[in-house]
Amino acid sequence: MNISIKGTNLDLTSSIKEFIEEKIGSLRKFIGKTELEEDVKVFVEIARTTRHHAKGEVFYAEATMHMHTHTFRAEDTSEDIRVSINNVRHKLEEQIKKHRDAHLSS
Numbered sequence: 001m002n003i004s005i006k007g008t009n010l011d012l013t014s015s016i017k018e019f020i021e022e023k024i025g026s027l028r029k030f031i032g033k034t035e036l037e038e039d040v041k042v043f044v045e046i047a048r049t050t051r052h053h054a055k056g057e058v059f060y061a062e063a064t065m066h067m068h069t070h071t072f073r074a075e076d077t078s079e080d081i082r083v084s085i086n087n088v089r090h091k092l093e094e095q096i097k098k099h100r101d102a103h104l105s106s
Helices: 014-030 081-105
Strands: 002-008 041-050 058-066 071-078
Touching (some): 002 014, 014 041, 014 081, 041 081, 071 081
Parallel strands (some): 002 041
Antiparallel strands (some): 041 058, 058 071
């Protein structure tokens, strides 16, 4: 699995990169055996949406996963970048499971 990470309006620290690679990388177990792991490409973008928000900073995370047979996409906004990344991971997991189950039942 090839994970590319882009940060917008925030410092992309090594701890955030590791967190993203750990969370998004854990989706490997849901990828079907027909997909070669090196053929799966994931583009992750994290951003600080504003510095002028009344209740503090708002963070945005988005991920697009390209597989040979399908593309999955998820996004989330919250006051904590790690929460946004977790939510994106869960949304991708749901999409992958739904796609896998639909193909297994047909």
